[in-house]
Each structure stands twice: as C-alpha cells, then as structure tokens.
Amino acid sequence: MGPLELALDLLAPPFCWACAGRARRGEPLCAACRGELRWRGAETVLVEGVEVWAPVAYEGPARALVRGLKFHGATGLAEPLAAQIAAAAPAGLLRPPAVLVPVPAHPRRARVRGYDQAALLAAALGRRGGLAVAGCLRRHDRGGGRQVGRTRGQRLAGLAGAIAVRPGVPAPRRAVLVDDVVTTGATVAACAGALAAAGVEEVAAVAYALTPGR
Numbered sequence: 001m002g003p004l005e006l007a008l009d010l011l012a013p014p015f016c017w018a019c020a021g022r023a024r025r026g027e028p029l030c031a032a033c034r035g036e037l038r039w040r041g042a043e044t045v046l047v048e049g050v051e052v053w054a055p056v057a058y059e060g061p062a063r064a065l066v067r068g069l070k071f072h073g074a075t076g077l078a079e080p081l082a083a084q085i086a087a088a089a090p091a092g093l094l095r096p097p098a099v100l101v102p103v104p105a106h107p108r109r110a111r112v113r114g115y116d117q118a119a120l121l122a123a124a125l126g127r128r129g130g131l132a133v134a135g136c137l138r139r140h141d142r143g144g145g146r147q148v149g150r151t152r153g154q155r156l157a158g159l160a161g162a163i164a165v166r167p168g169v170p171a172p173r174r175a176v177l178v179d180d181v182v183t184t185g186a187t188v189a190a191c192a193g194a195l196a197a198a199g200v201e202e203v204a205a206v207a208y209a210l211t212p213g214r
C-alpha cells in the first residue's frame, strides 16, 4: 500500500455496505459478505415475456448494495456493480450491436436523489463493454407513486401509459434494458412494450439483482 492509499484509508476507511465492517478499497463488500452473494449463473429467465438476466439473487448483501445505490447516493457503487454484471454476463448478451437502454426512474424520485441509478449503471456497463447507451425512454410523473391497493392489471396498465419512447430519439434495433433490480418485472415489461411499439426488434434486460425464485 502506497502512502496516498494509506492516508486515504485512515481518513475514510473503506467499509462494507452490508455489515459496515472494513472492506478493501474498491470492494463494496467485505470478504465474508461477498461470500454470501448468491450467484445465479448464466441462465436468463423469462419475466413478463422479456428475457432477463442478473448476476445475483436479490437477497442478503445484494439488497444492501441495491439500497446503497438507490437511496444513499452511493454513485460510486455503479462501477463495481457494473463490473460484476460484465464479468458474469452470458456470452453475446452485452455485445454490440446491442444498445443499453436505462429503465427510466420516476422523475420525482430522480429529482430528489439528483441522479438516476439505472442510468449510472448503464453508463458504467457501456464504458466497460464498448456498448452505446441510449436514454430513449421517459417516464411521466402521473400515476407512478400509488401502487398500493391497485390490482396487478391496473398497475401494468398504469405503467404502460407512463413509460414511452422519447420523441426524436432514435430507438435501436436491439435493446438491452438496464435496471438495478428486477422484482415483479412490471416496469421491464412496460419498457419492452414501449420499445417494441417504436419498432425495436429485440428487447432483453439486465439488472444487478433479480428476485429469487425467478
């Protein structure tokens, strides 16, 4: 360890996002928590009609990382999470001519946070894999927040109306949606529907984590 790294460690010791213990610089988890990540392998799953892949199951330390990226302003987490996605992705999924399309955050939430975690993740993945990123989807403010008490059909219909392709932004032929986590798949399905309606021929999705059992 050089003197600069030593000074950095003393001033701001790197910590583990899951247990708050010490971690190695550049590693978001300590060795013990890293060992608890449940790796899913290269298999994609069909979620609401869309092929989805994620390196880890959404449980344990993976939840802590997603929460950190989403709610605690840990924009530095986008790089290591993108690295884990890129290292484990099935062959051919993240290769040109695929274009990365971030799942648009709810505009109010993105404003409060000051950033959009899916866009950060897509940018980091794009730099790694030499893939273009197209922010061609947008999400309207209406109908986003109140999901409780609505049926699944109402939620899907509401989302489908809220997500659309930005006018004037060319949609790619082959799109890979990028989000931090896929749970019900409703958002991914709404995005895929909007892209298909705009003429995109092939839509798949990657996330950092996927709800177990999928």
Ligand SMILES: [Zn+2]
Residues within 6 Å of the ligand: 016, 017, 018, 019, 020, 021, 029, 030, 031, 032, 033, 034
């Ligand atoms: Zn830990």
